[in-house]
Amino acid sequence: MLLRHDENGRTFGGIQLARVAAIGLVLYTVVVTIAFHGFWGLEGAARFARYIHFMKNVGLAGAFIIIAGVGAGACSLDALLGKRRQANAGLAKKARRRQPFGFAALRALFASSISGSSDFRLS
Incomplete structure (x- = not known):
């Protein structure tokens, strides 16, 4: 549930x-709601005010449960970090595929062959 999976169901880390965070916030909200917003021992307007706060926290706990079950979505820090990780992996693949013999290397080879120098390095 908490590990990331690709389209084939394989875990790819993280x-x-x-x-x-949502699971932690659910636990925190439930404890705080029961401890500080207990409306069942009060009467009148104070009972109604505590009841409103109690139900507000129940709604927040429900939202955190949904986030814990579904995930954060496309506009989240998890999605941003996942895109950045994929982009870095793509750059690493391109760097491995890149041929080390480019125009600068040809120019250096040509210059070294004219000058007779045998010390040639690929850049």
Whole structure:
């Protein structure tokens, strides 16, 4: 649930930050709601005010449960980090595929062959 998977179901590393944070916030919200917004022992307007805060926190806990189950979505820090990780992996692949013999290397080879120097390095 907390590990990232590709389209084939394979794990490709990393824990999704939003899901872990959402689980922590669910636990925190439930504890704080029961401890500080207990409306069942009050009467009148104070009971109604605490009831409103209690139900607000129940709604927040429900939203955190949805985030923990579904994930953060496309506009999140997890998605941004995943795109950055994929871009870095793509750059590393391109760097491995790149031929080390470019125009600068040809120019250096030509210059060294004219001058008779045998010390040639690829740049």
